[in-house]
Amino acid sequence: xxxxxxxxxxxxxxxxxxxxxxxxxxxxxxxxxxxxxxxxxxxxxxxxxxxxxxxxxxxxxxxxxxxxxxxxxxxxxxxxxxxxxxxxxxxxxxxxxxxxxxxxxxxxxxxxxxxxxxxxxxxxxxxxxxxxxxxxxxxxxxxxxxxxxxxxxxxxxxxxxxxxxxxxxxxxxxxxxxxxxxxxxxxxxxxxxxxxxxxxxxxxxxxxxxxxxxxxxxxxxxxxxxxxxxxxxxxxxxxxxxxxxxxxxxxxxxxxxxxxxxxxxxxxxxxxxxxxxxxxxxxxxxxxxxxxxxxxxxxxxxxxxxxxxxxxxxxxxxxxxxxxxxxxxxxxxxxxxxxxxxxxxxxxxxxxxxxxxxxxxxxxxxxxxxxxxxxxxxxxxxxxxxxxxx
Amino acid sequence: xxxxxxxxxxxxxxxxxxxxxxxxxxxxxxxxxxxxxxxxxxxxxxxxxxxxxxxxxxxxxxxxxxxxxxxxxxxxxxxxxxxxxxxxxxxxxxxxxxxxxxxxxxxxxxxxxxxxxxxxxxxxxxxxxxxxxxxxxxxxxxxxxxxxxxxxxxxxxxxxxxxxxxxxxxxxxxxxxxxxxxxxxxxxxxxxxxxxxxxxxxxxxxxxxxxxxxxxxxxxxxxxxxxxxxxxxxxxxxxxxxxxxxxxxxxxxxxxxxxxxxxxxxxxxxxxxxxxxxxxxxxxxxxxxxxxxxxxxxxxxxxxx
Ligand SMILES: Cc1ncc(C[n+]2csc(CCOP(=O)(O)OP(=O)(O)O)c2C)c(N)n1
Ligand SMILES: [Mg+2]
Numbered sequence: 001x002x003x004x005x006x007x008x009x010x011x012x013x014x015x016x017x018x019x020x021x022x023x024x025x026x027x028x029x030x031x032x033x034x035x036x037x038x039x040x041x042x043x044x045x046x047x048x049x050x051x052x053x054x055x056x057x058x059x060x061x062x063x064x065x066x067x068x069x070x071x072x073x074x075x076x077x078x079x080x081x082x083x084x085x086x087x088x089x090x091x092x093x094x095x096x097x098x099x100x101x102x103x104x105x106x107x108x109x110x111x112x113x114x115x116x117x118x119x120x121x122x123x124x125x126x127x128x129x130x131x132x133x134x135x136x137x138x139x140x141x142x143x144x145x146x147x148x149x150x151x152x153x154x155x156x157x158x159x160x161x162x163x164x165x166x167x168x169x170x171x172x173x174x175x176x177x178x179x180x181x182x183x184x185x186x187x188x189x190x191x192x193x194x195x196x197x198x199x200x201x202x203x204x205x206x207x208x209x210x211x212x213x214x215x216x217x218x219x220x221x222x223x224x225x226x227x228x229x230x231x232x233x234x235x236x237x238x239x240x241x242x243x244x245x246x247x248x249x250x251x252x253x254x255x256x257x258x259x260x261x262x263x264x265x266x267x268x269x270x271x272x273x274x275x276x277x278x279x280x281x282x283x284x285x286x287x288x289x290x291x292x293x294x295x296x297x298x299x300x301x302x303x304x305x306x307x308x309x310x311x312x313x314x315x316x317x318x319x320x321x322x323x324x325x326x327x328x329x330x331x332x333x334x335x336x337x338x339x340x341x342x343x344x345x346x347x348x349x350x351x352x353x354x355x356x357x358x359x360x361x362x363x364x365x366x367x368x369x370x371x372x373x374x375x376x377x378x379x380x381x382x383x384x385x386x387x388x389x390x
Numbered sequence: 391x392x393x394x395x396x397x398x399x400x401x402x403x404x405x406x407x408x409x410x411x412x413x414x415x416x417x418x419x420x421x422x423x424x425x426x427x428x429x430x431x432x433x434x435x436x437x438x439x440x441x442x443x444x445x446x447x448x449x450x451x452x453x454x455x456x457x458x459x460x461x462x463x464x465x466x467x468x469x470x471x472x473x474x475x476x477x478x479x480x481x482x483x484x485x486x487x488x489x490x491x492x493x494x495x496x497x498x499x500x501x502x503x504x505x506x507x508x509x510x511x512x513x514x515x516x517x518x519x520x521x522x523x524x525x526x527x528x529x530x531x532x533x534x535x536x537x538x539x540x541x542x543x544x545x546x547x548x549x550x551x552x553x554x555x556x557x558x559x560x561x562x563x564x565x566x567x568x569x570x571x572x573x574x575x576x577x578x579x580x581x582x583x584x585x586x587x588x589x590x591x592x593x594x595x596x597x598x599x600x601x602x603x604x605x606x607x608x609x610x611x612x613x614x615x616x617x618x619x620x621x622x623x624x625x626x627x628x629x630x631x632x633x634x635x636x637x638x639x640x641x642x643x644x645x646x647x648x649x650x651x652x653x654x655x656x657x658x659x660x661x662x663x664x665x666x667x668x669x670x671x672x673x674x675x676x677x678x679x680x681x682x683x684x685x686x687x688x689x690x691x692x693x694x695x
Binding site: 025049050051054055057060063064065066067068070071072073075089090097199200201204205207208211212215 | 426430444446448452455458470471472473476496503
C-alpha cells in the first residue's frame with residue numbers, strides 16, 4: 001500500500017477530485033481554504049471536469065449545491081464555523097428536500113470572540129438539521145470518509161446530505177502519511193450519482209413545496225427514518241470499503257483497549273489519537289482505561305455505544321463543544337447528552353469534560369488528568385480553565 | 391420562435407386570491423418560457439398559493455428552496471445543466487421582497503458571475519404573503535402594515551428602489567420592466583430575456599387587490615393606470631442602454647391613487663395636496679427620465695356649433 005506524505009487539506013481535495021463532483025461551490029474560510037484552493041487548481045488544470053462556482057458567500061455556496069443536486073449532478077462544498085453558521089437555513093432545507101451532498105467541515109470554533117482555531121461547536125450546532133455527521137480521527141480516515149460519505153448519502157435508502165468533519169488545523173494543516181486510492185479504484189467503489197428525482201423538463205416534478213400541518217410532521221418522520229436507515233447503510237458501505245481496500249469502516253463506534261476497561265473515555269475526532277497514546281501510557285501504569293470513539297454523530301449509534309460501554313465502571317466524555325446552559329448547575333456538551341441517553345436506565349456514571357475549545361491544546365497529561373478526575377467522581381465541568389475566572 | 395398563446399403550463403385550481411396580479415404573471419411568463427423550462431421560486435405568495443402539498447400548479451419542473459436564495463439555486467441548476475450538456479431554460483420567478491431586499495446578495499453574485507439565467511421579479515410592491523409589510527419596492531406614501539399611515543405618518547417614507555438599474559450596472563445584457571396589464575408586451579420581454587445569453591432580468595408590475603385595496607375585477611385597470619400616470623414605466627435596456635419605452639398621454643397621479651385603499655389617507659380625512667404633489671413629482675421625474683410623454687398637438691379652439 002503506497003503512502004504519500006500530504007497535508008490533510010490537499011489529501012481531502014484529491015479525494016474529492018476522485019469522487020468526480022460535477023459542480024463545486026464553496027467560499028473560502030480559514031482553516032478550510034487550502035481545500036478549495038487546491039480544488040480550484042485541480043479544475044483549472046483540467047484534472048476534474050467540474051463547474052467551479054465562485055460564489056459570493058457560503059449561503060450561496062450551499063444554495064447552489066441545492067440547485068445542482070436537484071438538477072441531478074453530484075456536487076461538493078466545504079466550509080467551517082462562521083461559514084457553516086451562514087448556511088444554517090440552507091442546511092435544514094437541503095436535508096428536508098432529501099438532496100444528497102458531501103460537505104467537508106474543517107471544524108473550528110464559533111465567535112464571539114473570534115477564533116480561527118479548532119473545536120467542534122460548528123457542526124455540532126447543526127445537529128438537528130438532518131445531515132449525516134461523520135468525524136475523522138486522522139487524515140486517512142478523513143479522505144476515506146469522503147468516498148463513503150457520497151456512497152451513503154446518495155443511497156436511495158438514505159438521500160441525505162453528509163458532513164465529513166475533520167479538526168481544523170490539527171488535521172487540515174498537518175502532514176500525515178495517506179494512502180490515496182487510484183481513480184479506477186474510486187470509480188469501481190463509487191458509481192455516478194443516480195438521483196431518485198431530478199429537475200427535468202422531460203418529466204416535471206415540484207420540489208420544496210409548502211406543507212400544511214396535515215403533512216409537515218410526516219416529512220420530519222421520513223427524514224428521521226432515513227437517518228435510522230443510514231446506520232445500516234454506513235455499516236454496509238464501510239464494510240465494502242474494507243473488503244476492497246483493507247481499511248474497514250463498518251463500525252460506527254471504535255473500541256480501543258476496551259476489553260477489560262474500568263474507565264471508558266468517549267470522544268470524536270483527532271483528540272482520539274492523543275487519547276490512545278495516553279491510554280497506552282496509563283496501561284503501562286496499570287490503569288484499566290479504554291476509549292470508545294464515535295465515528296458517526298448523526299445518525300447516532302446508540303445501541304453500538306451501549307454495547308461498547310457495557311461492563312465499564314465509569315465513563316468520561318471529552319466534549320469539544322458546549323451546549324451553553326444545559327445541565328442545571330453543571331456543564332454539558334452535546335456528546336455527553338447522547339451518551340447519557342444511550343445509557344439510560346444503567347447505573348454507570350457518565351461524567352463530562354468540556355475540553356479544548358477554541359484551539360486550546362489537549363495533551364497526553366490532560367487526558368490522564370481527566371481520567372483521574374473521573375475516578376474521583378469529579379466531572380461535568382470545563383477542563384483546564386485559566387484560574388483567574390474561577 | 392413565436393409564443394404559443396394556447397400553451398397553459400400554470401394549472402388552474404391554485405389558491406391565489408381572485409384577481410391576483412402575480413398569478414397572472416405566473417401564467418403569462420410560462421406561456422413565453424415554454425415546456426423546456428426549469429422554474430425556481432422564492433418563498434412568497436406565488437410559491438405558497440401554487441404548491442400546497444400534495445398539489446402543484448406547475449406543469450414544468452419547479453423548485454423552491456428559501457426566501458432569499460432563488461438566484462443561487464438557479465446558478466447551481468444552470469451550472470449542473472451545463473456540465474450535463476442539457477439545454478433547458480432556467481427561470482427564476484420571485485417577489486419584490488425576495489428580489490429587492492433579502493435576496494440582493496445572491497442576485498448580485500449570480501449576475502456578476504454571468505450565469506445564463508432569466509430572473510423575473512413579480513412586483514406587487516410589498517411582502518404580501520406575510521401580511522402586506524413594506525419592501526424596497528413599496529412606493530412613496532403607500533400605507534402597509536409596517537409603514538402605516540397615522541397621525542404623524544403618511545405611510546412609506548421612501549420611493550421604490552431602482553432594481554433594474556442595479557442589475558444593468560452588473561453588466562446584464564437585457565433588463566426590462568413590464569406590466570401584467572400588457573400581457574403581449576410582458577411575454578415578448580420574457581421570451582427576449584430567455585433568448586439573450588447571460589443573466590437577464592424582467593420586473594413585472596403585478597397589482598395586488600388584497601394588499602393595495604381594490605376590487606379584484608380591477609387588476610388590469612389598476613395596472614394600466616400605473617402606466618398611464620407615469621408611476622410605472624415599461625422599458626427595455628440592452629447592455630445598459632434604454633432602447634424602448636412605452637409612451638403615454640399622461641393622467642394626473644390622483645386617478646391611480648384614489649382607486650386604492652393603501653393611498654386612502656391622501657384623500658381622507660383631508661386632501662393631502664402637498665403629498666400628492668410629491669407623488670406627481672415622482673411621475674414627472676419618471677416621464678422626463680424615460681421620455682414617456684406623447685406630446686399631443688395643441689387643441690384648436692373650435693366654436694361650438
Ligand atoms: C429568511 C426569511 N425571512 C422571512 C421570511 C418570511 N417571509 C416569507 S414570504 C415573505 C415576504 C415575501 O414577499 P415578496 O417576495 O414580495 O413576495 P409576495 O409574498 O409579496 O408575493 C416573508 C417576509 C422567510 N420565509 N424567510
Ligand atoms: Mg411582494
